[in-house]
Each structure stands twice: as C-alpha cells, then as structure tokens.
Amino acid sequence: MFFEGENPNYAFNLIVRKYQEPVYWHIRRMVICHDDANDIVQDVFFKAWQALRSFRKESALYTWLYRIATNEALTFLKKKKKRYFLPINDVSRILEESLEADVYYDGNEMEKKIQKAILKLPDKQRVVFNLRYYDEMKYEDMAEILGTSTGALKASYHHAVKKIEKYINP
Amino acid sequence: MKKDNKESIRKELHELQSSLDPSKDTGGFRVPDHFFDTLPGNISNRLSTENEKPAFALPGLPTKRLVASLVSITLLAGILFSLFYLQRDQLNGYADADYDQLMLDYYAIQFDMDRSALYDFVLESGLTPEEILFELDRGEFIFGDDVFDEMLLEEIFEQAVYYGIESNYLLSSLD
Numbered sequence: 001m002f003f004e005g006e007n008p009n010y011a012f013n014l015i016v017r018k019y020q021e022p023v024y025w026h027i028r029r030m031v032i033c034h035d036d037a038n039d040i041v042q043d044v045f046f047k048a049w050q051a052l053r054s055f056r057k058e059s060a061l062y063t064w065l066y067r068i069a070t071n072e073a074l075t076f077l078k079k080k081k082k083r084y085f086l087p088i089n090d091v092s093r094i095l096e097e098s099l100e101a102d103v104y105y106d107g108n109e110m111e112k113k114i115q116k117a118i119l120k121l122p123d124k125q126r127v128v129f130n131l132r133y134y135d136e137m138k139y140e141d142m143a144e145i146l147g148t149s150t151g152a153l154k155a156s157y158h159h160a161v162k163k164i165e166k167y168i169n170p
Numbered sequence: 171m172k173k174d175n176k177e178s179i180r181k182e183l184h185e186l187q188s189s190l191d192p193s194k195d196t197g198g199f200r201v202p203d204h205f206f207d208t209l210p211g212n213i214s215n216r217l218s219t220e221n222e223k224p225a226f227a228l229p230g231l232p233t234k235r236l237v238a239s240l241v242s243i244t245l246l247a248g249i250l251f252s253l254f255y256l257q258r259d260q261l262n263g264y265a266d267a268d269y270d271q272l273m274l275d276y277y278a279i280q281f282d283m284d285r286s287a288l289y290d291f292v293l294e295s296g297l298t299p300e301e302i303l304f305e306l307d308r309g310e311f312i313f314g315d316d317v318f319d320e321m322l323l324e325e326i327f328e329q330a331v332y333y334g335i336e337s338n339y340l341l342s343s344l345d
Contacts, residue, residue, distance in 0.1 A: 009214070016210045024209070028199050038205075045213045046220065107198015114195060133192050136179055161186050169189060 012052070016045055019062055022135065023069045029130045030073040030123070032095045034104040040076055044069045066145045070127055077123055092119040110168075117167035121160055128153055129160040 023044060028037040047068055081091050096119055099105055099112070107115060118126055127146065131137045132153075139150040146153065176193065183190050 009217075012217075013210055013214060016213055020209050021206055024201075024206075025197075025199070029197060034199075034201060038209075041209070042213055042216055046216055049217055104200050104202065105198055106200060107196075111195055111198035114190070115198065132179065133190070133195075134197060136176060136192070158186055161183065161188050161190065164190065165186075165188050 012049055015048075015061065019065050020045075022062070023065055026066060026130065026135065027069050027073050029118075029134060030070075030126065031076055032098040032105075032119075033102055036076065036098075040072050041069070044072050047072070060141075060144075063141055063144045066131075070145060074123055074127070091123075095119045113168050114164065117164040118160075120167065121163060125156050125160050128156045129164070132157050 020041065024037060024041045027040045027044070028034065031037050031040060044065065048065055051068075077091055080094065096116055099115055099119070118129060121129060124146075128142065131142050131145070132139075139153050142148075142153050143150045148156075179192060183192075
C-alpha cells in the first residue's frame, strides 16, 4: 500500500500529520507527563513505520495505530511500576504527582479532580474510559483496538463512570 | 477517526446518573507551543537516524531483524529451561544461594528485554492466534503456584492483548 508509491516517506509523513494529535492525546492521558508522552508517541510512529509492511489492511489504520499506542503506553506504565516496586495496579500516586508537577497541565479544579479519579482506575479500565469519554470512540472500534467484546467494554466503562462519580461526588 | 455521536455518549452518562459532561471537560492537558508543527519533523529525523545506523548482518541470513528475533527467542527459551531445571533441583533439595541471584537475573532480563523483536518474529512467522495459543498451551508450566508462572502468564497476556486476543479466551483455551 504505502510502499507501492514512489515516495513512502512522503506517504508516512502524511499519516503522521493526520494521526499525531489523537495518538499523542491518547498516550498523554495514560502517562500524564508531556515529556514521556512525547517520547512514546515518537516510539509509536517509529514502530508503525517498521511494521507498516505487516499492517493488515482489513483493519483501519487508526485503530492499528491506537493499538500500538495503547500497548506502548501500558508497557511504559508497567516499567514504571517495576522501577518503583509498586503493586501491579497502583501507580496512581506517581501519576498524580506527575499531574501536579507537569508545567503543561492547567486543568481547572473540576478537571483536575476528574483526572485524579481516573488515575485511581486500573490501567486497562483507564484506557477504556479515556477512549470513550475523551476520544468519543465507538465501542466497535474500541473492541478492535483492545481485542475485547463490546459488551465487556460497556461494562468496564460503566464501572469506571460509577467509580469516578463516587470519587468526585462522595 | 469514527467518533460516536456526542449525544449518545451524553445519554449513556445520563442513564448512568452521572454528572460527568465531556463537553465541559477537556482534561486540562496542553502541549508546548508549535509542538504538533515540529513533531512530524522530529519523527522523520528519528527515522533517518535509525536507518543510517550500521546494520549488523551475517552473510546468508535474510535480515538483521530475523537474527535479532532468533537470538531473543533462543535467549528466552534458555532462561526458561534453566529456571525449570533449577526449580526441579530446588524441590529435590539442591538449591543454593545462587538461586536467588539467578532469580534477580531472570527478573532483569525478563523486564528489560525488547519484546518488539519477539512480536516481529511471530508476525513474520505467519502463525495465527490459534497457533500461538497452541504453542503456549504446550508449556506445562503455565498454571503453577510460584512467581515465575505468574510473570510468564502476565507476559503471555501482554502478547495476547497485543494480538487482540481476549484474556478470558486465552485462559479458557489454556484451561
């Protein structure tokens, strides 16, 4: 597909320009810190470039990129947990500190409270919540990205909403 | 990107009796000025830099990536074999202090290894998800009680998620 043309670099550059923002924001919401998100988004597009020949054309390009981005973000968080010897689903404190310290965060009081509530969710539930709530993604597309049934995703999202609600309106 | 109707998302939140409103919540994150103007250039530069790196190549072997993949697979298989061998010795009362060191080494390698080479290998192998599961299913070590089994299971789940396989499906297939 992309390698059939005369200038694959040009074609890939177009892909980067088209998808850089949604991919970046998806990663940023997961890892919080801008510098980390910047590194990871570059890794994502680098890996996408390397794997472009293996890209299965039956899936949409953006769901494929989201899948790589999700995988990279979760791997990053996992490494962070290992580095700090944290329990497997408890990196929220570190991420909250990143949120407070990040100069590129200026959410209002309610936005910050919601972010802190989201950070208390398990990583994979955070992915589900962010994709639905912020990216306004259809469950069918989320299912393709996360390899889960739409029913399971709906249940996960609903649980996430309840947990966040309980946190912000105790 | 195919977005869902904002109204359907709001309706869903309403049905959940939630006060959350995505239209009033941007998350609060921002980026440095001109970040998205410069990002494509940074990515392009990185691609150029990586492509210019001298490739390690052995005559007669197809690609650097394949060699790296095979080395990774061999390394992983060797580590696992050693561990199971040691575990058996431990059960028989032959373990010593070196066992702890080996555990630490195993952790270090397991967590730091670049799994992309393994993914590439599997992708290039053309194995279907069912075949990957079959390969995994052959390991008798998956459902033990010790920490290595848990770590291995976690690794397998990661791979499963990467390839779009549900963990529940994976578990039921292995059970």
